[in-house]
Amino acid sequence: MVDGLNTTLRRLPPWTLYALAPIPVVVLFYLGLTGGLGIDPAKRIEHELGLWSLWLLIAGLAVTPLRRWVGINLLRFRRAIGVITFFYLTAHLLTWLVLDVQFQNVWADIIKRWYITVGMAAFILMVPLALTSNDLSLRRLGAATWRKLHKLIYPAAILGAVHFLLLVKGFQWEPILYTAVIVGLLCTRIRADRLPGLRLFRQA
Secondary structure (H helix, E strand, O other): OHHHHHHHHHHOOOHHHHHHOHHHHHHHHHHHHOOOOOOOHHHHHHHHHHHHHHHHHHHHHHHHHHHHHHOOOOHHHHHHHHHHHHHHHHHHHHHHHHHHOOOOOHHHHHHHOHHHHHHHHHHHHHHHHHHOOOHHHHHHHOHHHHHHHHHHHHHHHHHHHHHHHHHOOOOOHHHHHHHHHHHHHHHOOOOHHHOHHHHHHHHO
16 A cells, blocks of 8 residues: 555656645635635734644654655655745745734834744744755755755744744643644654663663
């Protein structure tokens, strides 16, 4: 079954993800313009784009564990997922800037509201990743430096989860579950042979 899925995925060109990526954004703004998102469409669009950003962050982090433990190979789509994640983050940010606060008291909000501070930090970490998600940057930086740079996705993902946690009011399970999933996926990156306790245990 997994082999058949991988065969199908190999036939699917990565550019199809780029072609499909704008569709949810277009649908959201269409619903907002036609009254399909309630009394505060700007807030709804902003929230939905933020959720899409988190989903895509999780999808990107899941590529390696899926290949390692399940056998599903999505490596050829990881770059596209990363670029599309940045696209959604940018749309999320622009919705806040243009439709929500309308460029008023932007810096004051960034400094005073912790969830905005954290969200902006996550976005800033994603900028160099988006700018270097191409073969030319890989050749110029070298594979080792490029890989180190793209590990910024780890703190960016954590900051994205914290942004959601700080944003909601009261105790809500949704941001907690997203945070748990992101932390769990990041923990899968830790190699057992690099943990001192486990290394000593194996040598005993």
